[in-house]
Amino acid sequence: MLCENCGQREATIHEVLIKGGTKVEQHLCETCAQHAGVQAKGSPPISELITKYMMSPGTAKGEAPPSCPSCGLGYAEFRQSGLLGCPACYDAFETRLSPLLERAHEGGSHHVGKVPRRALAEKQAGGAGMERLLGDARTRAERLESLRRQLSDAVEGEQYERAAHLRDELRRAASIESEPGSHPEAPSGEADGR
Amino acid sequence: MKHAGDGATWDRGTEWLRGKGDAADVVMSSRVRVARNLAGFPFTTKATHDDRVQILDLCRRRVMGGEFQQAAGAERVMWIDLHDVEELEREVLVERHLISRQHARGRLATGAGGADAPRAVAVSLPDERVAVMVNEEDQLRIQVIRSGLALGELLGEIDAVDDALEGGLDYAFHPRFGYLTACPTNVGTGIRFSVMLHLPGLKLTGEIERVKRAAEDMSLAVRGFYGEGSEAAGDFYQVSNQTTLGKSEPVLLHEMQREIVPRIVDYERHARRTMMDKRRRVLEDKVHRALGVLRSARLMRAGEAMGLLSHLRLGVVLGLIDDVDQHAVNELMLLVHPAHLQRSVGRPLSQPERRIERATLVRTRLGGDT
Numbered sequence: 120m121l122c123e124n125c126g127q128r129e130a131t132i133h134e135v136l137i138k139g140g141t142k143v144e145q146h147l148c149e150t151c152a153q154h155a156g157v158q159a160k161g162s163p164p165i166s167e168l169i170t171k172y173m174m175s176p177g178t179a180k181g182e183a184p185p186s187c188p189s190c191g192l193g194y195a196e197f198r199q200s201g202l203l204g205c206p207a208c209y210d211a212f213e214t215r216l217s218p219l220l221e222r223a224h225e226g227g228s229h230h231v232g233k234v235p236r237r238a239l240a241e242k243q244a245g246g247a248g249m250e251r252l253l254g255d256a257r258t259r260a261e262r263l264e265s266l267r268r269q270l271s272d273a274v275e276g277e278q279y280e281r282a283a284h285l286r287d288e289l290r291r292a293a294s295i296e297s298e299p300g301s302h303p304e305a306p307s308g309e310a311d312g313r
Numbered sequence: 314m315k316h317a318g319d320g321a322t323w324d325r326g327t328e329w330l331r332g333k334g335d336a337a338d339v340v341m342s343s344r345v346r347v348a349r350n351l352a353g354f355p356f357t358t359k360a361t362h363d364d365r366v367q368i369l370d371l372c373r374r375r376v377m378g379g380e381f382q383q384a385a386g387a388e389r390v391m392w393i394d395l396h397d398v399e400e401l402e403r404e405v406l407v408e409r410h411l412i413s414r415q416h417a418r419g420r421l422a423t424g425a426g427g428a429d430a431p432r433a434v435a436v437s438l439p440d441e442r443v444a445v446m447v448n449e450e451d452q453l454r455i456q457v458i459r460s461g462l463a464l465g466e467l468l469g470e471i472d473a474v475d476d477a478l479e480g481g482l483d484y485a486f487h488p489r490f491g492y493l494t495a496c497p498t499n500v501g502t503g504i505r506f507s508v509m510l511h512l513p514g515l516k517l518t519g520e521i522e523r524v525k526r527a528a529e530d531m532s533l534a535v536r537g538f539y540g541e542g543s544e545a546a547g548d549f550y551q552v553s554n555q556t557t558l559g560k561s562e563p564v565l566l567h568e569m570q571r572e573i574v575p576r577i578v579d580y581e582r583h584a585r586r587t588m589m590d591k592r593r594r595v596l597e598d599k600v601h602r603a604l605g606v607l608r609s610a611r612l613m614r615a616g617e618a619m620g621l622l623s624h625l626r627l628g629v630v631l632g633l634i635d636d637v638d639q640h641a642v643n644e645l646m647l648l649v650h651p652a653h654l655q656r657s658v659g660r661p662l663s664q665p666e667r668r669i670e671r672a673t674l675v676r677t678r679l680g681g682d683t
Contacts, residue, residue, distance in 0.1 A: 190359045200423040202450065204359035206352065206485040206493045209500075216497060220490075220558055223498050225532050227559020230491025232502045235484045236476060254488025265559060280571060284563040 122148035187211040229262045231288060263292055327409060328440040330647060332639040334461015338630045339578045341509040341549065341643070344410075345467040346456035347475055348494045348503035350485040356495040357448055358423050365431040365448050369394075372447045375481045376435045384477035386470075387437035395419065396429045401661070404652030410458065411436055411444045421450055443474055450495050451503075453478065462578075464506050464570045468562060471504075491558065501558030506569045509538070510577060513548040513627045514584030517596070524577060525550070531573065532556055538619070547619035547646065552577070585631060600628030604637070608681025613672040618649040637679060645678055 122130045128148035186193040192204030194212060203209070209216065221228050254262070266289045273282035329342035350356055351371070354364055373392060375381060382390050395403055395412070396419065403417040412434050415421070419430040426432075432448035446454040455478070457470045485493040492503040499505075515521040525535050534553050538546045552573070554565050588596045603624035626642045628634040647653055649671050655662050658670050676682055 190355045192359060196423075200358070200421075201498075202358045202421065202423055202495045203356060203497065205355040206350065206487070209487055209490050209493055220497055220500065224501065224556045224558040225560075227501065227556060229489055229559060230487070230501045231559055231564075232491065232504075232561035233472070233475075234491075235479055235486050237479065237483065237486075258489050269560075269564075281564060281567050284561070284567055287563065288561045 120146055122146065122151050124148070124151040185211060185215075227265075229258065229265055231262060231266060231292070259292070263289070266292060327647070328442050329410070329458045329460045330640065330643040331460045332643050334459065334463055336574075336578050337461040337639075339511055339581045340462040340574065341511050342458055342460050343463045343467055344456055344458040344507045344509070345464060345471045346454055346505050346507075347471055348451040348492065348499045348505075349453040349455065349475070349478075349482075350451050350493055350495070351453075352483040352485045354452070357450060357452060358421060358425055358495055360448075362431065368452050369431050369433055369447055371482060372445075372453065372478075373433070373435075375478055376445055376447075378481065380477045380480055381435075381474065382437075384473040385437040385443040387443065389438050390435055391438055392435045393433060395432050395434060400428075401652055401655060405656055406434060408647060408650040408652050409441065411441060412446055413449065413454075416446050416449045443470070445474075445478075451499070453482075462508065462570070462574060464508070464566055464574075468506075468566050472562075498555065499557055502560070502562050502565070504557060504562055504565060505553050506565060507551055507553030508569070508574055510550050510552060510574075510581070511548060511623065511626060512550055512577075512581050513623050514581045514588060516548045517588055517599075518584045520580070520584060521548075524580060528552055528573070528577070533573065546616060547623035549619075549623070585627070589631065596627075596631075597633055599624050600631075600633050604628065604634060604679070607675050608679050609676070610672045612668040613649075613675065614668060615649055615651065615671065618671060618675060619646065622646050622649070641678060645675060648674060648678075 120130045122128050123146050125148060128150065130146035130148055187204055187208045188211060189207035190204035192208055194215065197203055197208070197212070203212075217228065266285060270282055270285040270289060273279075273285055329344075332341075334340070334343075351368060354360060354368060357365070360368070377390060377392060393402075393406070395406075395416065400417075403412070406412045407414055407417050416432060416434070419426045419428050419432055430448070432446075434447070435445040437443040442457055442459060444456050444458075446456075455471060455474055457467045457474065459467060487493050491501040494500050494503055512521060512524070515524055528535050532555050534551075534555050536551045536553075538549045538551070554569060556565070560568075603621040607618075607621050607625060622642055622645055625634070625637065626639065626646075629637050629639050629642060648657065651662075651667060654667055654670055654674065657674065662670060
């Protein structure tokens with residue numbers, strides 16, 4: 120297969136991206152891939168990823184890079200140091216950060232795991248506090264979906280111990296959905312039949 | 314200027330040097346750390362001097378409260394204001410793996426901060442198993458450390474310590490991104506599992522580069538004895554997870570503790586067995602030659618000492634040397650570094666002086682010429 124960008128060299132780098140919910144495939148030669156910021160393997164340091172992303176088409180269309188309304192950190196500043204300025208930066212730069220995060224974390228896009236005790240207390244109280252800490256219905260559904268995918272991969276790969284951990288995590292996350300007011304770390308006994 | 318601790322404080326023994334625990338022939342120590350920041354404050358990158366002082370104050374009250382001490386299982390907790398101690402004391406803490414080099418300097422990757430930037434570390438005593446850095450790149454970096462392969466136990470411990478701290482602090486947490494950190498590579502769980510591996514066998518059989526590449530392909534970081542940017546002194550390699558978003562703590566633990574580390578340990582043991590079976594003379598020569606030099610040399614650089622101690626440790630573990638104790642070797646791996654050396658002598662030393670004192674220390678400790 121020839122590179123879909125230059126049409127001259129053999130495409131050696133193949134990548135599948137999820138853009139706005141649809142699957143996009145890319146087949147590039149090494150030279151064009153390098154220009155487009157596609158990485159052949161491994162996880163390069165984040166500063167390198169950031170530079171490559173800024174060079175890639177789509178993000179460098181002349182629009183002024185944003186800055187964080189809370190701490191004033193400019194996106195360019197972040198690009199240089201790899202460090203954000205405050206918690207609000209994550210919301211301010213969310214669309215730009217998302218692809219970076221997925222590359223740095225083997226495709227991970229939603230937090231799975233421990234939540235602060237404060238979040239659990241909020242959950243017991245129900246209402247807006249819980250949503251602020253654990254996310255709206257969509258975020259929570261995406262988290263569940265990602266866990267289900269990991270679980271089925273683990274089962275398919277016969278990684279049973281790993282699957283057991285994922286099942287625990289899934290149960291914990293699901294209990295947040297179904298039983299407002301209960302403690303997610305102590306799921307009801309009926310779920311324990313594995 | 315204050316001292317971080319009297320000699321007696323430090324000499325009571327670091328737990329991770331004991332040379333005990335699972336797979337201790339290969340795994341020198343296990344470490345787990347989490348990164349946390351406080352809601353309502355900018356990250357250290359953008360924090361003003363006043364912000365830093367306020368954060369320090371909030372954290373000190375929490376850390377010195379009884380709940381933390383109990384969760385850490387400490388006899389007592391020592392709090393050290395790093396902007397207020399001498400450079401040598403900070404270096405001692407770096408060499409003991411209680412603070413990062415960056416925290417010793419007080420300067421971030423952005424250039425923010427400096428030696429007198431308000432920052433601290435809290436250490437559980439007497440065994441130094443728990444340490445909390447305050448106002449590092451993240452406002453809280455909590456670590457627990459132990460000898461041997463013990464990541465599972467450490468996860469339980471750090472969880473309890475983290476809960477005890479959170480009891481009085483409001484962590485920055487995001488519904489989608491989890492625990493928020495200054496660098497997006499740590500966001501999510503904010504957790505890092507790492508093991509310090511001693512791999513002289515793979516070095517001798519020439520397979521070490523392949524293992525390193527394989528680990529890097531699995532999204533693991535491979536670093537030297539003193540973390541980021543350090544050389545692999547004495548065939549020690551620190552291996553840790555890089556992914557923190559999208560995988561829960563138990564899943565990350567499982568990957569490291571059950572899938573990755575045991576495999577590297579098996580390779581190393583196999584390499585050692587191969588050397589014992591097929592090239593025993595070569596191996597014996599290396600080990601005894603190392604002991605000979607350590608017991609006789611009059612001048613020694615730190616790098617040379619680490620290399621020789623590495624071979625000696627291999628000899629002790631394989632039973633080729635029976636009059637040296639593994640704990641003594643592990644301890645020397647700490648004592649030969651510049652800050653510890655200067656502290657044990659009790660005065661600053663020039664580089665040529667250090668070489669003399671280092672050689673003397675090693676000779677004396679290993680029962681060589683006096």
